[in-house]
Amino acid sequence: MAVFKPENVEDLYEIGEVLGSGHFGQVRQVRERASGKCWAGKFLKIRKNSCSRLGLDRSSVEQEVEILQAVQHPNIVILKDVFESRAEVVLILELVSGGELFDFIAQKDNLLESEAIEFMKQILQGLSFMHSKNIAHFDLKPENVMLSDNVSPHPNIKLIDFGLAHLFHQGEEYRSTSGTPQYIAPEVINNEPLSTAADMWSIGVNTYILLSGLSPFQGDTNEDTLKNVIAMNYEFHAQYFSTTSSMAKDFIQKLLVKNPNERMTAEECLLHPWIKPITRKQVAN
Numbered sequence: 001m002a003v004f005k006p007e008n009v010e011d012l013y014e015i016g017e018v019l020g021s022g023h024f025g026q027v028r029q030v031r032e033r034a035s036g037k038c039w040a041g042k043f044l045k046i047r048k049n050s051c052s053r054l055g056l057d058r059s060s061v062e063q064e065v066e067i068l069q070a071v072q073h074p075n076i077v078i079l080k081d082v083f084e085s086r087a088e089v090v091l092i093l094e095l096v097s098g099g100e101l102f103d104f105i106a107q108k109d110n111l112l113e114s115e116a117i118e119f120m121k122q123i124l125q126g127l128s129f130m131h132s133k134n135i136a137h138f139d140l141k142p143e144n145v146m147l148s149d150n151v152s153p154h155p156n157i158k159l160i161d162f163g164l165a166h167l168f169h170q171g172e173e174y175r176s177t178s179g180t181p182q183y184i185a186p187e188v189i190n191n192e193p194l195s196t197a198a199d200m201w202s203i204g205v206n207t208y209i210l211l212s213g214l215s216p217f218q219g220d221t222n223e224d225t226l227k228n229v230i231a232m233n234y235e236f237h238a239q240y241f242s243t244t245s246s247m248a249k250d251f252i253q254k255l256l257v258k259n260p261n262e263r264m265t266a267e268e269c270l271l272h273p274w275i276k277p278i279t280r281k282q283v284a285n
């Protein structure tokens with residue numbers, strides 16, 4: 001069993017404002033007393049015993065910590081420290097100040113395809129690194145793609161929220177139906193054995209949204225959305241994709257493939273001509 005620091009987190013950090021909350025618990029800004037530097041504290045309630053319904057299993061928190069410790073990359077949020085007291089675990093994480101990628105995009109009149117490519121390239125670089133370590137994120141969605149800051153013209157992408165992430169062990173079969181309906185792959189819905197390829201389906205959905213603002217499988221209800229995913233029921237609506245390059249559509253089509261084994265991998269995505277132009281003319285788009 002992993003041992004986290006037993007010190008009271010408030011002895012070392014001043015606890016600040018709530019930055020956000022979700023299934024994972026609360027994220028608060030914290031200031032390191034010794035250095036004055038600000039970090040993000042992810043506060044997680046831990047189940048007191050197996051009968052308790054409130055809080056997270058300690059084992060799931062241990063897996064998230066193990067994964068975060070294994071993925072030190074410029075495009076993945078860095079884990080600095082972990083504290084545990086009573087029924088709470090606190091992850092001290094790199095503070096990501098630029099907000100969510102899609103809020104950044106929503107504030108712009110329109111996103112150039114060249115800008116979308118730059119963002120997607122960084123997401124794929126972080127994801128390719130994770131997949132090289134047999135780790136899948138399993139919750140890739142706009143809210144979990146954040147920007148390091150909102151001042152530089154070319155902000156850095158930071159992937160967050162590894163609460164559903166999984167480290168695959170040799171020969172292991174792993175199934176899970178967790179995730180957000182709009183972004184999950186057909187094999188997740190069908191409770192079939194999963195692999196890092198499920199992330200690549202989500203990348204296809206995120207790219208479709210990045211370029212159009214539309215969600216390809218979104219239905220009126222979650223049930224309708226899941227039916228659309230299973231039926232592969234999506235199209236490039238002319239009203240939203242009239243100026244989108246054929247290369248971009250080809251990129252998406254090579255990810256929204258039902259058979260996980262036939263989907264592009266993150267490495268193959270980084271070599272796709274939409275991401276890595278072959279000719280100088282392509283770069284002009």
Ligand SMILES: COc1cc(-c2ccc3ncc(-c4cccc([C@@H](O)NCCN(C)C)c4)n3n2)ccc1O
Nearest residue numbers: 019020021024027040093094095096143160161162
């Ligand atoms: C590593 O796991 C997580 C990290 C973070 C994280 C890390 C650094 C960091 N700096 C700023 C923030 C932040 C700022 C505003 C809102 C949120 C969060 O509540 N919403 C993000 C998306 N949500 C679906 C996780 C997080 N974060 N969030 C949030 C949730 C996680 O499960």
